[in-house]
Structure formats: structure tokens, C-alpha cells
Amino acid sequence: MDRIRIVGGNELAGTIPISGAKNAALPLMIASLLTDDTLTLENVPHLADVEQLIRILGNHGVDYSVNGRRESQQKGYSRTINFSARNIVDTTAPYELVSKMRASFWVIGPLLARMGEAKVSLPGGCAIGTRPVDLFLEGLQVLGAELDVDNGYVIAKTKNGRLVGNRYVFPKVSVGATHVLMMAAALAKGETVLENAAREPEIVNLAECLIAMGAKIHGAGTSTITIHGVEALSGARVRVIPDRIETGTYAMAVAMTGGDVMLDGARPDLLQTALDVLVETGAEITPTNEGIRVKRNGAGIAPVDVATAPFPAFPTDLQAQFMGLMTMAKGKSRITETIFENRFMHVQELARLGAHITLSGQTAIVDGVARLKGAPVMATDLRASVSLVIAGLAAEGETTVNRVYHLDRGFERLEEKLSGCGAVIERISG
Numbered sequence: 001m002d003r004i005r006i007v008g009g010n011e012l013a014g015t016i017p018i019s020g021a022k023n024a025a026l027p028l029m030i031a032s033l034l035t036d037d038t039l040t041l042e043n044v045p046h047l048a049d050v051e052q053l054i055r056i057l058g059n060h061g062v063d064y065s066v067n068g069r070r071e072s073q074q075k076g077y078s079r080t081i082n083f084s085a086r087n088i089v090d091t092t093a094p095y096e097l098v099s100k101m102r103a104s105f106w107v108i109g110p111l112l113a114r115m116g117e118a119k120v121s122l123p124g125g126c127a128i129g130t131r132p133v134d135l136f137l138e139g140l141q142v143l144g145a146e147l148d149v150d151n152g153y154v155i156a157k158t159k160n161g162r163l164v165g166n167r168y169v170f171p172k173v174s175v176g177a178t179h180v181l182m183m184a185a186a187l188a189k190g191e192t193v194l195e196n197a198a199r200e201p202e203i204v205n206l207a208e209c210l211i212a213m214g215a216k217i218h219g220a221g222t223s224t225i226t227i228h229g230v231e232a233l234s235g236a237r238v239r240v241i242p243d244r245i246e247t248g249t250y251a252m253a254v255a256m257t258g259g260d261v262m263l264d265g266a267r268p269d270l271l272q273t274a275l276d277v278l279v280e281t282g283a284e285i286t287p288t289n290e291g292i293r294v295k296r297n298g299a300g301i302a303p304v305d306v307a308t309a310p311f312p313a314f315p316t317d318l319q320a321q322f323m324g325l326m327t328m329a330k331g332k333s334r335i336t337e338t339i340f341e342n343r344f345m346h347v348q349e350l351a352r353l354g355a356h357i358t359l360s361g362q363t364a365i366v367d368g369v370a371r372l373k374g375a376p377v378m379a380t381d382l383r384a385s386v387s388l389v390i391a392g393l394a395a396e397g398e399t400t401v402n403r404v405y406h407l408d409r410g411f412e413r414l415e416e417k418l419s420g421c422g423a424v425i426e427r428i429s430g
């Protein structure tokens with residue numbers, strides 16, 4: 001199993017290119033199931049989750065080509081991929097494929113909308129909470145689906161071959177359920193109104209894609225999304241937005257080590273709350289035509305309290321990285337996780353590097369220390385893993401992060417991007 005070895009202590013300086021967003025690319029790829037035409041996606045990141053979803057879509061009969069070829073020549077770089085779901089040959093998404101990744105469950109929406117049936121295994125994904133799918137099921141039922149859960153599979157059918165538009169008020173904001181119901185409603189008969197919908201930029205990216213495919217959608221990016229179902233959708237060409245979580249992660253790395261880095265291609269509007277928090281910690285953030293410039297020097301890191309919440313608030317996917325940063329703040333900070341009930345797995349690993357963190361329910365109290373010391377640590381989930389990388393970059397001596405397959409799910413060329421800015425970081429294979 002690969003490991004990442006870091007020798008901490010260097011400031012970061014240079015340019016880091018920001019990749020396409022994993023969490024936008026995945027639903028856009030799934031949207032290809034809605035049409036028998038070709039959906040072309042630009043800026044698709046080269047990540048383990050993307051490769052896994054290609055396999056899952058392939059099982060349904062989706063063909064793909066990368067820049068006109070089956071495989072990319074340039075391993076590890078964002079690519080343009082054409083997806084073609086001309087013939088859907090199988091409406092079952094099996095356990096072996098779906099259990100590896102949460103978002104693969106989302107195929108249930110387009111399969112049901114286009115084919116009138118779907119059998120999808122209950123999902124896996126990062127172990128950060130119980131992550132039920134009740135909202136997906138309730139919402140699809142409101143659109144007229146008949147559902148059964150049997151042997152770990154959701155078996156879904158439409159009554160007369162087509163879903164029927166309706167009003168659904170999410171009892172809780174859910175990114176995944178908003179994606180799924182928006183895709184399902186795009187081909188339903190009549191109008192659907194989704195209230196208390198997620199407002200994340202990835203929802204807006206998916207809505208832009210569906211609209212380019214001929215869907216009639218208003219209000220994506222607000223809490224109320226209205227969808228007038230159409231009979232069929234066509235192909236389109238759509239660009240995946242830059243990854244706001246990757247952007248925030250590298251911004252926090254610079255805030256941690258000090259230095260001066262240009263995050264090339266980053267969009268500040270996708271993570272304004274997190275950038276504002278970084279400014280409070282003492283980092284200098286400058287939006288430019290190319291992206292976002294992040295600098296910190298001198299005065300050290302100021303402690304700041306944060307609580308995660310749905311967009312536009314501070315994202316849960318940056319909570320672990322921010323905790324990494326706060327471990328070396330000049331004082332105490334409180335970090336409250338409100339989205340997932342078990343997203344503090346990084347606490348005990350950060351403690352191995354010398355961090356002082358205590359947990360009180362859903363709040364972590366971080367008492368900043370003057371220095372961290374390198375140690376072997378274990379990656380437990382995607383964002384937790386990268387918080388250990390951030391801490392390792394600032395720790396004295398050597399840190400080894402084990403189980404880096406978590407990192408490969410969501411960070412394209414991490415070692416290359418960081419070493420290009422002066423970090424001592426390498427992957428040790430085997």
C-alpha cells in the first residue's frame with residue numbers, strides 16, 4: 001500500500017493549478033445517463049472516484065472516450081471526456097461497484113427517469129457518519145416512484161413508465177438528494193418544485209449542464225428549484241467547475257507553513273466563507289485574474305472558531321484541514337461539525353503529531369501548540385488524510401501518512417503540486 005512521506009518545515013512558494021471538482025464531475029458524469037446523445041465534459045479530474053464511476057457507468061452501457069481516445073496519454077491531468085449512453089443495457093448498479101463510493105447511488109435518479117426502473121445497491125463512501133438515503137427515497141416517491149428495499153438494494157419503478165412532477169420540501173439540506181431529484185424531475189411529466197434544496201456550487205454546475213441538455217430549470221443555487229420536465233434531453237458540452245475543496249485545502253496549507261502561492265484557476269466566489277475565515281487567521285488572500293493568491297508571513301496563526309453548515313457557510317469538507325491549521329494557532333479555537341456525526345477521525349492522528357485537541361460532543365477544542373513533531377499517521381478518510389498532510393508540512397522532521405488510497409479519491413497529483421512549491425513530499429509505493 002502506498003504511503004506519503006513528508007519532511008516538514010518548508011514554506012510554500014509558487015503556483016498550484018486547481019483541478020476540476022470531484023464533487024461536480026461525479027453528478028455531471030451521472031447526468032450522461034439521461035440522454036442517448038453524447039455529453040462532453042471538460043476539466044474532468046483524474047481521480048480514483050472518477051475512474052470508479054466510469055466503471056459503474058460502463059456497467060449500465062455508457063461508452064466513453066478521452067479526448068477522442070479510450071485512455072488519456074497524460075496520466076493524472078484533468079481531461080475532456082465524452083460519455084455516450086446510447087443504449088442502457090443494465091439498470092442494476094451492483095453492490096461490488098456502488099459500495100466503494102457514495103455518489104454512485106445517485107444513478108438511481110436518471111435510470112428511473114429514463115428507463116422507468118432501477119435496482120441500486122445501498123451506497124458506501126467515506127465513513128464519516130451513518131449517511132442514510134431516506135431523503136432520496138422519500139423524494140423519489142413524491143415523484144411517483146414505487147420503491148422496495150430488498151437484500152441491500154433499492155428497487156425502484158415508475159407507475160406508467162414516467163415519473164410525475166410534484167412539490168418536495170427537503171426536511172434537511174442534502175447535496176446528493178438535490179442532485180438526484182433535479183435529474184429525475186428533468187424528465188418527469190409536469191412541474192417539480194424542490195424546496196429547502198442544497199445551494200452548493202456543484203448543484204449549480206449540474207443545473208447548467210441539464211439546461212444545456214435541454215432541461216427547463218430555474219432557481220438552482222437558491223433554496224427553491226423549479227423544474228419543468230421535458231420528454232427527452234440532448235447532448236451538450238459542459239465544463240466542470242474548479243474544485244473549491246482543493247482550493248481551500250492548499251490555501252490552508254499555505255496559511256499553515258507560511259509562504260506565497262498562486263492557486264491558479266481557483267474561483268473565490270466558490271468558497272468565500274472559508275477565505276474570510278483564513279483572513280481572520282492572519283493569511284492574506286488576494287483574488288486575481290488567474291485565481292487566488294494566498295500569503296502568510298510573520299505574525300503567526302490567529303485562532304478562529306468555525307461551525308460547518310451547508311453552502312454558503314463553512315464546508316464540512318474543509319473542517320479537518322482547518323483543524324490541522326488550528327493545531328498551531330496562538331490560542332484556543334472551537335470547531336463544530338454540524339453535518340456529519342462522525343467526522344473527527346483525524347483528531348487522534350493529529351494528536352500523534354503533538355496537537356492538543358479535546359472533543360466535547362460535536363465540537364473540537366483545539367489548543368494551539370508552538371510546534372508539531374513528525375510521526376507515522378493513518379489516513380482514515382479523504383479530507384482527514386489531507387489534514388494530516390497539512391500538519392506534516394509544518395511539523396518538524398518526518399511524517400509518513402499511511403493508507404493514501406483515501407487521498408487518491410479526491411486530490412489530483414497532490415505530491416507533485418506541493419513539491420512544485422518547495423515542500424519535501426514523496427510517494428513511497430508498495
Ligand SMILES: CC(=O)N[C@H]1[C@@H](OP(=O)(O)OP(=O)(O)OC[C@H]2O[C@@H](n3ccc(=O)[nH]c3=O)[C@H](O)[C@@H]2O)O[C@H](CO)[C@@H](O)[C@@H]1O
Nearest residue numbers: 023103131132133134135136173174175176316317339340
Ligand atoms: C460526492 C459528494 O458530493 N459528496 C459531498 C456531499 O455528500 P452527500 O451528498 O452524501 O451529503 P448530504 O448533503 O446528502 O448530507 C448532509 C447530511 O444529510 C444527511 N442525509 C443525507 C441524505 C439522506 O437521504 N438522509 C440524510 O439524513 C447526511 O447523513 C448528512 O448528515 O455533500 C457533503 C456535504 O456538503 C460533502 O461532505 C460530500 O463531500
Ligand SMILES: C=C(OP(=O)(O)O)C(=O)O
Nearest residue numbers: 102103125126317382383
Ligand atoms: C465525503 C466526501 O466524499 P463522499 O461523499 O464521496 O464520501 C468528500 O468529498 O469529502
